[in-house]
Structures are given as structure tokens and as C-alpha cells.
Amino acid sequence: MAVSAAGPRVAPAAAVGLAALIADRRPRVLVLGDAALDGWVFGTTRRVARDGPVPVVDASSSRLAPGGAANAAAALAALGADVELVCALGDDPDGRMLRGLLADAGVRTSRCVLDPGTSTTAKHRVVAGDQPVARYDAASGTRPGPAAVRALADQTTAALADHPDAVLVADYGRVPAPVRRRVARARGRIPLLVVDAHDPTPWAALRPDAVCPSAAEAADALGVPHPREDRLTWGNDRAGALRTATGAQEVLLTLDVDGAVWLGDAAPLCRPAGGRAASSAACGAGDVFAAAWTAAVAAGVPRPEALSLAQTAADVVVGLPGTAVCTTAALASRLAAGDPGVVLSHRDLVTVLAERRAAGARVVFTNGCFDVLHRGHVGYLREAAQLGDVLVVALNGDEGVRRLKGPTRPVNPVEDRAGVVGALAAVDLVTSFDTDSPVELLDLVRPDVYCKGGDYTPDMLPETPVMERLGGEIRILGYLADHSTSAIVARAAGS
Missing domain, CATH: 3.40.50.620 (HUPs)
Structure with missing residues (x-):
């Protein structure tokens, strides 16, 4: 089956307008999943330590950012969506820092469950120039206890009762089964359910509208070896099997530098990536892709154009250091640069x-x-x-x-x-x-x-x-x- 490009369905000038449409319509999106605090230390290295064969990094700057599901929520807010995040966090300094960053980003977190018996996942990376040198986890994150899980399930039900326009699940493997069951009970009232999970198969029974696996995650879902070459054809040939395995109507297969392909009930659509990352320190592009596609579709953007917007948003963040999001202005600027003659x-x-x-x-x-x-x-x-x-x-x-x-x-x-x-x-x-x-x-x-x-x-x-x-x-x-x-x-x- 031939794969068509998503671009010709919309003129570049109209595409720039669609970026603003998300902020105009301000869709209400509920994000469920695993949140983390991402830390970055940037510097240079010119020597090796005497006490061990490791590079010595002279730190020049550092920053903290929402990660995981929190990054997806921040990405939605940056594009103009009305966003609520429901997750479990430790009642600890990292959790408080993460909630502060989310508040600054415009994400509501009042229904997040604070569990004094767990720790907030915190991942810190050290980058010398453009090269990641090390990652250390100040807290690897522990799973919430039974009381926190019950509270999280109840808060999920309460958030779903507010009738959001879309629900985005960012599941890194820690979303408890009771939360998934609460989403299942409300499934008929969810206009758009998007699952971005390391393993999307536990969500298959909910019949998501869309799933957003990488090529490796898609291969794991099918129980086959990871594709190494021509991943576009590989995904196209397995479109039906992927939809069956994930229960999804649509599969948004992300292919890193090869872009993304939409696999639904019509001819596949491919959106090439807009260039390789300017920095190997980029992180979270998959979260941004899923967030942008969810926001666009919830705002009424047609699927082909939503795929183009989502890939363009991912292109923006892979050119930025650290865990980043794509604003409406950055998205419009990138789309306009694609064709100055509009x-x-x-x-x-x-x-x-x-x-x-x-x-x-x-x-x-x-x-x-x-x-x-x-x-x-x-x-x-x-x-x-x-x-x-x-x-x-x-x-x-x-x-x-x-x-x-x-x-x-x-x-x-x-x-x-x-x-x-x-x-x-x-x-x-x-x-x-x-x-x-x-x-x-x-x-x-x-x-x-x-x-x-x-x-x-x-x-x-x-x-x-x-x-x-x-x-x-x-x-x-x-x-x-x-x-x-x-x-x-x-x-x-x-x-």
C-alpha cells in the first residue's frame, strides 16, 4: 500500500492559522500518567578526572523541567489547551518543585495525589557540549501505596466527570490498573482518548481513538524484532496488526528522524521529520508529538493536518536542549519558514x-x-x-x-x-x-x-x-x- 504525504491537504498559510486555532478553541485536555522532574546540567569538558577514567564537566548552566506525563501536560498548555494533570507524586521537595513548574506552565494539578510514602521520580542528566555524559536519578520513584492508588482512582473519576474534550494517557509503565478501570468505565463519555504508552496493549480493551508508539514500542506490542531499516514500510505492512494489538482506531507511529506515519482506516499518511536534532541533549519529543496531535484533533483540526502540526512541534523541540515544549509562536514560525511564499x-x-x-x-x-x-x-x-x-x-x-x-x-x-x-x-x-x-x-x-x-x-x-x-x-x-x-x-x- 502506498504511503501519501500529509502536507498537500493544507496550504502552508492555512497551516500557520491552524496553529493559532488550538489556542482560539482552547480544548480541555485531561492528562493521566507518570510524571517526573527532569534536571539538566550543561557544560564543557576538556580533561579526564585523576580519580577515575571519567570526563570532568565544567558546569555552565542548569535547568529543571517537567518530564514524562508532566512534559506532555506542559506541551499542551504551551499550545493553548486548557490542561489538567492527574498523577501520583511524592510529598517531597522534587514533587513540590514539579508542581511549581507546572503551575508556571499553566497546568492545573489540584487533583494530583501527594503520597508521603513514595518519592517523585527525578532524572538528572549531565551534558558536555552536545554530548550527554551521564544520567543520575536522585529518586527512581516508588509506586504509590494502596491508599494513594485508591485516591488516584477517585481523582481520575472526578476529573473525567468534568467532561474533558480529550484524555491523553502518558503511561511509562506505572499507571495503576484501578486508574485504567476508571477510565474504562467513563470511556463512552470521552470524545477523544489518546494513549502514549511504553506498552499500549494493557489499554487495548478501552479501544483508544489513537495510540502513539515508537517503532520499538510497536514491535514489542507485536512481539517481533525491532525494525532496523525502512521502518516506514515496516509499519505500513503491519498497520492492521498494530491496530488489533492496541485496540486503537488509529496508530501514530513515530519514527525518530524518519518522521511519523498515520495508520488508520484509510491510506497511510507520512510526515517526514523536518531535520535532525541540533542537539543530542534533546528529550521529550514523543511527549510533544502526542500532545500536539491531541490538542489539534480536540480543536477540530483534520487528521492529516494534525499529523503535520504534531511532527512540526516535535521538530521544534528536537532542536532545543533539554526537556522542552513547543509554543504556538514557535510552531507558527516553523510552519511559516516551510514556505515563505504564502x-x-x-x-x-x-x-x-x-x-x-x-x-x-x-x-x-x-x-x-x-x-x-x-x-x-x-x-x-x-x-x-x-x-x-x-x-x-x-x-x-x-x-x-x-x-x-x-x-x-x-x-x-x-x-x-x-x-x-x-x-x-x-x-x-x-x-x-x-x-x-x-x-x-x-x-x-x-x-x-x-x-x-x-x-x-x-x-x-x-x-x-x-x-x-x-x-x-x-x-x-x-x-x-x-x-x-x-x-x-x-x-x-x-x-
Whole structure:
């Protein structure tokens, strides 16, 4: 059976909008599972210890982050979902630290069970450069006692009675059977049940809507050797067996650097990964993938587009050190970077620029019709791009071009003009505006630099007062004489 790509079902501009849709609809998601506290120590190593053949790491920074089910919950919240986490934690310093981190992330934890007889799982990793050196578990985590298990089952029932839009199970092998039975009792009232488990087979009787195994976990569920090559074909050939073994309607098979494949009741869909991890210290991409897919589907995003969003969110976090999550802004920025030649809405543009600015980018803005692209346009845009890190081109809408140039223009509609302009290496983002001047858009974008061609002067521009108020810079760039769209159109008409 052929595997089709998920991408063509949605235009990149629409995909960027779907990232914001999750936050707009704010689906209510209940996360059940095993939470952990992840610690990271980063540094460099240049020598080996005298007291043993081990590298000496000169620590430069450290951080703590939610891990396991807590990471999945934080990932959901970062994408705009309304999230509650129900799990058992030790009543200890690590548990208190984890609850504080989750509160900062916007995750509700009031139904978490605090068990003084257990310890919170805490995993600490030491990284030298990009290379993990060691992991030590300050507390390996002990299973909750009978009283805590009963309390956890009761809190699960109470949380399910609030009728969440989706339930995401992040089971690392410690979810007690009574909790699973409570979910089974409420299964008919759960619109979307997603299971991300090291072993999904104990959940098969609940008939999950989807499971999210890795290739190794899928092989273990089937009792077959782990695939070593061509995992995409391996998963495709076993789609029916995987759905039977897991009881799931859909299997989201994650394949690390090979991306992910959706195996359901239609033709499989493949979404390749968007590049290898920038750091081997990345962790938790599978949690983020499951969280993003759950949030997207709960918000009403179609399956193919949900797969694309989930893989893109995973692509974002594998490029970050430590245990990380993908925000709406980061997701929108990555989707927009996939095809600069799409017309972004103003809201999506502002969202993407917020992410680029957070990374220190200097924003350059210019506008124009750019109807029939010529040498003058190309040189001008190259010069503008050199003034900053992100070049935004705002195109006059088709009606605006007609008002400026006459009823026979534009030659090319705005979507086509955007596709051509965005194909230039100098251009990073494209949007459009319907007014005669982009002054309102400038107020939204707040660029560091505003550029116009050499046939203008600052006192001619209605945008000048706006940029002066914003504290930005106005640059008048070179102008290539005898190169204009109007001249090209006139010559074409004369021929």
C-alpha cells in the first residue's frame, strides 16, 4: 500500500492559522500518567578526572523541567489547551518543585495525589557540549501505596466527570490498573482518548481513538524484532496488526528522524521529520508529538493536518536542549519558514515575528505591488534584507493595486505575487494589506527598519510619522532606473 504525504491537504498559510486555532478553541485536555522532574546540567569538558577514567564537566548552566506525563501536560498548555494533570507524586521537595513548574506552565494539578510514602521520580542528566555524559536519578520513584492508588482512582473519576474534550494517557509503565478501570468505565463519555504508552496493549480493551508508539514500542506490542531499516514500510505492512494489538482506531507511529506515519482506516499518511536534532541533549519529543496531535484533533483540526502540526512541534523541540515544549509562536514560525511564499494573516505574522524577535532578530519591513517581478525588485529586496535578520514584504491587495495602477492591474493576483516574491532567498515572510498605505500594519508589526525605493523621500511617505513614533529607522534604498512593472506591461502590449 502506498504511503501519501500529509502536507498537500493544507496550504502552508492555512497551516500557520491552524496553529493559532488550538489556542482560539482552547480544548480541555485531561492528562493521566507518570510524571517526573527532569534536571539538566550543561557544560564543557576538556580533561579526564585523576580519580577515575571519567570526563570532568565544567558546569555552565542548569535547568529543571517537567518530564514524562508532566512534559506532555506542559506541551499542551504551551499550545493553548486548557490542561489538567492527574498523577501520583511524592510529598517531597522534587514533587513540590514539579508542581511549581507546572503551575508556571499553566497546568492545573489540584487533583494530583501527594503520597508521603513514595518519592517523585527525578532524572538528572549531565551534558558536555552536545554530548550527554551521564544520567543520575536522585529518586527512581516508588509506586504509590494502596491508599494513594485508591485516591488516584477517585481523582481520575472526578476529573473525567468534568467532561474533558480529550484524555491523553502518558503511561511509562506505572499507571495503576484501578486508574485504567476508571477510565474504562467513563470511556463512552470521552470524545477523544489518546494513549502514549511504553506498552499500549494493557489499554487495548478501552479501544483508544489513537495510540502513539515508537517503532520499538510497536514491535514489542507485536512481539517481533525491532525494525532496523525502512521502518516506514515496516509499519505500513503491519498497520492492521498494530491496530488489533492496541485496540486503537488509529496508530501514530513515530519514527525518530524518519518522521511519523498515520495508520488508520484509510491510506497511510507520512510526515517526514523536518531535520535532525541540533542537539543530542534533546528529550521529550514523543511527549510533544502526542500532545500536539491531541490538542489539534480536540480543536477540530483534520487528521492529516494534525499529523503535520504534531511532527512540526516535535521538530521544534528536537532542536532545543533539554526537556522542552513547543509554543504556538514557535510552531507558527516553523510552519511559516516551510514556505515563505504564502500570504500570512496579520495575526499570524505578528505571532511568527514574536518568536523571531525572542531569538534576537532585527525586523525589516517593506511594501509594494511587486506585480511582475524584475531586476529592480530583486536588487531592492536583496539590499533590504541586508539591513536585518527577517525581511517582511507586505503586498498591496488586488483591489489596492487596481486603485493605484488602473483597472488592468494587477497582472498577477496576490497569491501568485506572494509565491514569486517569497521564492527569493532575501524574503522571509509575506503578507498583504488592503488599504492604500500600510500604516496600520506598521503599528502591528513595529519593524526596526522600514524600507522604500529610491524614487521616494521620507517626507513623501505617510509611514514616516508612524516609524518616528515607533522609534524605528527609515531607509531609502537604491532605485534602478528604467525598470518598472508598468514599463514591462507597456512593452508587452506594444508587441
